[in-house]
Amino acid sequence: MKASTQAKLWYAQRISAMLLALCVLVHLVTILYAMRGGLSAAEILARTRGNFSFAIFYFVFVLSVVVHAPIGLARIAEEWMQWRGRSLHIALLLVTLLLTVLGLRAVWGVYVG
Amino acid sequence: MSAETLNMRRNDWRARGNAGYWAFVVHRISGIALALFLPLHFWALSTSLQGAAALDGFLLWTDAPLFKFAEWGLVILLTAHMAGGIRLLVIEFGQWHGTRKLWIAVALAASVAVGVLLGAIMLS
Amino acid sequence: MVGLSLMRPLKVKIWRGGQQGAFVAYEVPRLASQSVLDVVTYVQRSLDPSLSYRFSCRVGMCGSCAMSVNGVARWTCRTHVAKVTDEARDDVLELAPLSNLPIIKDLTTDMSEFFDKWAKAKGQFTGTLTRDDEFSNVKPDSPERKKVDAAIECIGCGVCYASCDTVSWRPDYLGPAALNRAWSLVNDVRDAAQNDRLKSVAGDSGCHACHTHTTCSERCPKGIEPTAGISGLKRLAARAAIRGELD
Numbered sequence: 001m002k003a004s005t006q007a008k009l010w011y012a013q014r015i016s017a018m019l020l021a022l023c024v025l026v027h028l029v030t031i032l033y034a035m036r037g038g039l040s041a042a043e044i045l046a047r048t049r050g051n052f053s054f055a056i057f058y059f060v061f062v063l064s065v066v067v068h069a070p071i072g073l074a075r076i077a078e079e080w081m082q083w084r085g086r087s088l089h090i091a092l093l094l095v096t097l098l099l100t101v102l103g104l105r106a107v108w109g110v111y112v113g
Numbered sequence: 114m115s116a117e118t119l120n121m122r123r124n125d126w127r128a129r130g131n132a133g134y135w136a137f138v139v140h141r142i143s144g145i146a147l148a149l150f151l152p153l154h155f156w157a158l159s160t161s162l163q164g165a166a167a168l169d170g171f172l173l174w175t176d177a178p179l180f181k182f183a184e185w186g187l188v189i190l191l192t193a194h195m196a197g198g199i200r201l202l203v204i205e206f207g208q209w210h211g212t213r214k215l216w217i218a219v220a221l222a223a224s225v226a227v228g229v230l231l232g233a234i235m236l237s
Numbered sequence: 238m239v240g241l242s243l244m245r246p247l248k249v250k251i252w253r254g255g256q257q258g259a260f261v262a263y264e265v266p267r268l269a270s271q272s273v274l275d276v277v278t279y280v281q282r283s284l285d286p287s288l289s290y291r292f293s294c295r296v297g298m299c300g301s302c303a304m305s306v307n308g309v310a311r312w313t314c315r316t317h318v319a320k321v322t323d324e325a326r327d328d329v330l331e332l333a334p335l336s337n338l339p340i341i342k343d344l345t346t347d348m349s350e351f352f353d354k355w356a357k358a359k360g361q362f363t364g365t366l367t368r369d370d371e372f373s374n375v376k377p378d379s380p381e382r383k384k385v386d387a388a389i390e391c392i393g394c395g396v397c398y399a400s401c402d403t404v405s406w407r408p409d410y411l412g413p414a415a416l417n418r419a420w421s422l423v424n425d426v427r428d429a430a431q432n433d434r435l436k437s438v439a440g441d442s443g444c445h446a447c448h449t450h451t452t453c454s455e456r457c458p459k460g461i462e463p464t465a466g467i468s469g470l471k472r473l474a475a476r477a478a479i480r481g482e483l484d
């Protein structure tokens with residue numbers, strides 16, 4: 001991969017990590033709050049359905065993960081599986097697509113239904 | 114592998130025991146676990162597209178102790194990955210010296226705290 | 238008490254041969270304040286003159302005596318036997334050539350790739366002045382000069398390089414020493430090849446491959462923190478890439 005591309009990917013992973021740090025912090029507090037007294041779908045959906053700020057928040061969350069995780073996985077594949085080059089890049093593109101589709105579908109599900 | 118690469122020694126764990134290395138191992142393992150879990154998590158939430166009953170059906174399923182344990186572990190791994198990730202960002206973007214181990218301790222403490230808190234909530 | 242403890246000889250295992258070699262056991266008399274290099278020298282002078290190893294200064298100046306001591310890369314001349322083995326437990330001292338470098342024979346490795354990577358990382362100074370110009374003035378307490386100070390004392394021993402797992406996982410990774418050298422030049426206000434250097438240190442085999450294990454910084458006998466300089470390179474190179482200056 002071109003040095004400038006790799007440098008940009010590094011930056012993208014770090015910027016998305018910064019966003020994720022914020023998102024996960026909020027997410028963790030929500031989990032701890034929501035888990036009291038057990039989880040029920042009605043409770044969860046009452047909180048999220050039609051709540052625009054929730055939707056925006058989880059939209060940003062999903063997009064950051066979509067940027068962040070495949071870049072990290074690429075380096076693991078290269079370093080621990082000696083898997084490099086074109087076939088790896090294609091596989092990761094598929095992972096990126098999968099995460100995007102599943103992630104946005106999940107946000108849509110809890111927001112709109 | 115070329116003959117040259119074969120012609121050298123590799124380190125074993127004696128060379129790796131430093132705190133920063135352990136932080137890396139935890140970060141990588143938690144990163145892998147999160148990446149594997151995430152599609153499942155998204156899929157589960159999408160069941161709500163079929164209405165609250167479907168999501169409830171899924172949540173009931175996850176009431177099994179094994180599931181609870183796995184969820185608990187994942188939330189701890191998420192905390193560990195986040196805290197360790199913030200430490201990396203501090204090192205890479207800040208002009209810090211000598212605070213690295215403190216940050217590892219902070220990351221560890223955050224993970225334990227979240228683990229205990231969540232465990233208590235789950236069991237109550 | 239000292240007399241008594243000196244009675245028990247030190248058990249040593251030394252790597253003999255190339256990659257197809259094996260550890261060979263020796264026994265060496267213990268001495269007060271004995272360095273690991275003293276042990277190697279004793280084996281070569283008194284037990285087996287065919288043992289190959291490198292050293293020169295014996296005082297931590299030249300960087301040629303680095304080896305893997307009980308699995309950890311160290312300068313042998315500045316490592317006391319007592320620090321790495323416990324006499325009471327009769328610990329064995331294990332000596333091997335540095336990891337991540339091709340073995341020539343016994344305790345000597347081929348360091349050419351290690352130094353070639355310094356050249357690849359543009360580790361050479363590119364000046365603009367001639368002998369007819371005035372000296373350039375660099376204030377000792379300027380921020381750049383301080384960053385150079387933190388990195389400049391490297392003596393090229395290879396301890397950090399041998400300790401870095403990223404080098405094992407990506408054999409073309411430039412490694413902590415070469416990148417640390419590049420960082421000291423990045424902060425040299427007189428140097429005129431800054432953009433070329435950033436191009437050479439960015440990317441797959443450059444600074445962005447580093448995972449901040451900090452093993453290199455932990456092991457460097459000079460107290461240098463290559464991890465800090467590599468982080469600086471990551472930031473500068475990424476910024477230059479975004480601005481399109483690396484293409």
Ligand code: HEM
Pocket residue numbers: 014017018020021022024065068069071072073075076140141143144145147148151191194195196198199201202447448449
């Ligand atoms: C909570 C906020 C997060 C932060 C601050 C964060 C931070 C980071 C950083 C800085 C790295 C680079 C480590 C390196 O190159 O050695 C990284 C790697 C990684 N992250 Fe995250 N991350 C976060 C969330 C996530 C999430 C939610 C996932 C799961 C999808 C994830 C998956 C990964 C993976 C797979 C790697 C590669 C690990 C490696 O290269 O060793 N991260 N993370």
Ligand code: SF4
Pocket residue numbers: 400401402403404412413446447448449450451452453454463464467
């Ligand atoms: S901090 Fe970077 S250069 Fe140093 S040992 Fe770790 S990966 Fe190698």
Ligand code: SF4
Pocket residue numbers: 300390391392393394395396397398413414417456457458459460461463
């Ligand atoms: S940075 Fe330290 S360990 Fe690495 S080559 Fe230089 S002196 Fe040796």
Ligand code: FES
Pocket residue numbers: 292293294295296297298299300301302303312313314315
């Ligand atoms: S012999 Fe010179 S540094 Fe050890």
